[in-house]
Amino acid sequence: MWKCVSLLYKWRDMTMEKPAIEGGKPVRETPIYYGHQYIDEADIQAVVEVLRSDFLTCGPKIGELEQKLCALTGAKYAVACANGTAALHMAAMAAGVKEGDEVITTPITFAASANCALYCGARPVFADIDPETYNIDPEKVEAAITPATKAVVAVDYTGQSVALDPLRGICKKYGLTLIEDGAHVIGTKYKGQSNGSLSDMTTFSFHPVKTVTGGEGGAVLTNDEAYYKRLLLYRAHGITRDESLMEHETDGSWYYEQIALGYNYRMTDMQAALITSQLDKLPMFSSRRKEIVKRYDEAFSEMPELFVQREIPESDTTRHLYILRLVPEKLCIDRRRFFEALAAENVCCNVHYIPTYYFPYYEKLGYRRGLCPNAEKLYEEIISLPLYYAMSDEDVESVIRAVKKIAAYYARENV
Secondary structure (H helix, E strand, C coil), rough: CCHHHHHHHHHHHHHEEECHHCCCCCCCCEEEEEECCCHHHHHHHHHHHHHHCCCCEEEHHHHHHHHHHHHHHHHEEEEECCCHHHHHHHHHHCCCCCCCCCCCCCCCCCCCCHHHHHHHEEEEEEEEECCCCEECCHHHHHHHHHCCCCCCCCCHHHHHHHHHHHHHHHHHHHHCEEEEEEECCCCCCCCCEEEEEEEECCEECCCCCCCCCCCCEEEEECHHHHHHHHHHHHHHCCCCHHHHHHCCCCCCCCCCCCCCCCCCCEEEEEHHHHHHHHHHCCHHHHHHHHHHHHHHHHHHCCCCCCEECCCCCEECCCCCCEEECCCCEECCCCHHHHHHHHCCCCCCEEECCCCCCCCCHHHCCCCCCCCCHHHHHHHHHHHEEEECCCHHHHHHHHHHHHHHHHHHHHHHHHH
16 A cells, blocks of 8 residues: 555656655745735825925824815715724724623634723624635624623724624614724725725725735724714823813813823824825725736636635725635645745735734634634635735746645645
8 A cells, every 4th residue: 555655756756846845846936925914105205295395293194184085985084093903992992892892703804893892891703704704704793692791893904894784784674883994995896885984983904915004004994973073082091172072161271181091093294194195096006906806816716625705796895914724625735834835935914813812812802713704714724815006927836836836736636
């Protein structure tokens, strides 16, 4: 038997391209990473202009960015802030999330989507995902609702919109606030309308690996004036200069009052200027990302060793991440070995995400594995491939070649 297996390995090595991890030649001479910002001269000049101005923070660029986000999405109000995590915390506070409440979210996300509930003293409740779109499953959300449920944080994973119609219907039925974690979603449209104006509140992130960046930065968008006023307070220590909100008579033009407990979640004018400049390029960023995703889908959809993420017809998606999902039954290596084999080809990937309740902090809170089987299975099988605007066609083809090379070499039928 072992002689036969040995002969099969020798036949494979003679007839197939050997992966670099097995001693072959890498498909690339230089590394390519899963994400990278694109900064042009207009971006640089926008920041320089602020540096030469009178305001580095609390200046006019904040309002300019907020107006631009409203124009882009159709939202009535936007509140720029320090980062996407701050945006989620502010949104949870504006929704009135407090101790004793529950907030439903997905485990396939960055930790902040659940942590925002903990910041408010509430308990995150994890609902499982749709196994093909990877977004939170509305039926699982409804099944997780209890009398303590206050809000739902629905993550537009990879940039694909969550199923907003059923989620909005569920939240309306039970009197819940729908917070759309849109860290990945800028540029996406749901039924022809830009995500950002379609939920009670939508949060954005402008981290460098996102489609649009400010280095850091975030925002909360809403159509509700009451939420908007709360968000403004929570961004700036709970302090106001608005006399209509004050409890005491003003002492003069310098006077301000703290009327709530807020945080220093302000964005600088340098960040706002950079993001505003970046938003001018969103159409071309979106178009290029769609081109790359289409090419990846074409290359991988016919390979039995791989599964391509399904997209709902309502979502016209600007993809932040491209998720390569392995089919374990068709491969003789696991995800870790596949990941390492790609790295040996100089294709440097990532994994998004580790289920949030796997973390030791959550284990200490009493969470255990087994809560969301679909999410847990997904985690075991996924790799995030390079996807960003500045990738050349040659870059894209090198990633495809590396994936195909490894999948073919380690396909069960060839071993």
